[in-house]
Amino acid sequence: MRDSAPHRLTERRQAILRQTSAALRGRVVTLWRVARDLAVAEVASRPNPPLDAIELDVAAVLRTWVGAVGDKSLWVVCRFDPSRLHVARVRSDVPAPPPTGIERRSPERLILELAGLSLGGLERIWAVADQATGYLCGALALLDACLERVRQAQGLTATSRARLLADLAVIEDAIEGALDAA
Numbered sequence: 001m002r003d004s005a006p007h008r009l010t011e012r013r014q015a016i017l018r019q020t021s022a023a024l025r026g027r028v029v030t031l032w033r034v035a036r037d038l039a040v041a042e043v044a045s046r047p048n049p050p051l052d053a054i055e056l057d058v059a060a061v062l063r064t065w066v067g068a069v070g071d072k073s074l075w076v077v078c079r080f081d082p083s084r085l086h087v088a089r090v091r092s093d094v095p096a097p098p099p100t101g102i103e104r105r106s107p108e109r110l111i112l113e114l115a116g117l118s119l120g121g122l123e124r125i126w127a128v129a130d131q132a133t134g135y136l137c138g139a140l141a142l143l144d145a146c147l148e149r150v151r152q153a154q155g156l157t158a159t160s161r162a163r164l165l166a167d168l169a170v171i172e173d174a175i176e177g178a179l180d181a182a
Contacts, residue, residue, distance in 0.1 A: 009122075012122055012126075013042075013119060014043050014044075014045070016115060016122065017031060017045035017115070018045045019115075020045065020076070020112065020114075020115040021046070023111045024078060024111055027080065028044060028045055028050065028053040028079070029044070029077070029078045029112075029115065030043065030045070030053055031043045031044075031074060031076060031077075031090070031119065032058045032077055033072065033073070033074055034058070034059055034073050034075065035072050039057070039058035039059040041054040041058075042074075052079065052082075053079060056077070056079070056085070058077055058087070061085060061087065062075065062087065073090070074089070074119065075087050075089055075116075076088045076089075076090060076115045076116045076119065078108070080108065086106075086108055086112050087112070088109070088113045088115065088116040090116045090123065091116060091117065092120035092123070092124050136178055139175055140172065140175045140176065143168055143171055143172045150164045150168065151165070
């Protein structure tokens, strides 16, 4: 049986967050989704993060810093101490360089920016893979219907029917292999 797609996406997100946490010397890193002016922690770099890492009003912080926050936007968050919070938007486009050409962001902030870019790339790939999976599932259902029609067909010789069933079974196996790889 195949793993569910959301479960596999969560595992991949968590792997990126674990690597980000390692780069930040073990600090807890979380992925937050903002929707309808509320923020919810979706995934953390640790299985059971401490409460101070997930009991934050990230939406209020983002409104203060960024202003209007897009609905269903994703953010990478790391708390360095009670008064210092770093956030980076999950996105697939590279942020513009600093206007003066001199980098003023801290190494920690840059690490979070890279995590946001990595997660943004994953989101884009996952959206394309989801679409491909949908097409493959549709093709597989169509093949199943074709197999059943060939099995029930009356005007075919036993040899012709066996060849058609074997060919359709090979195609079905190929589609299932593609689905398992997705």
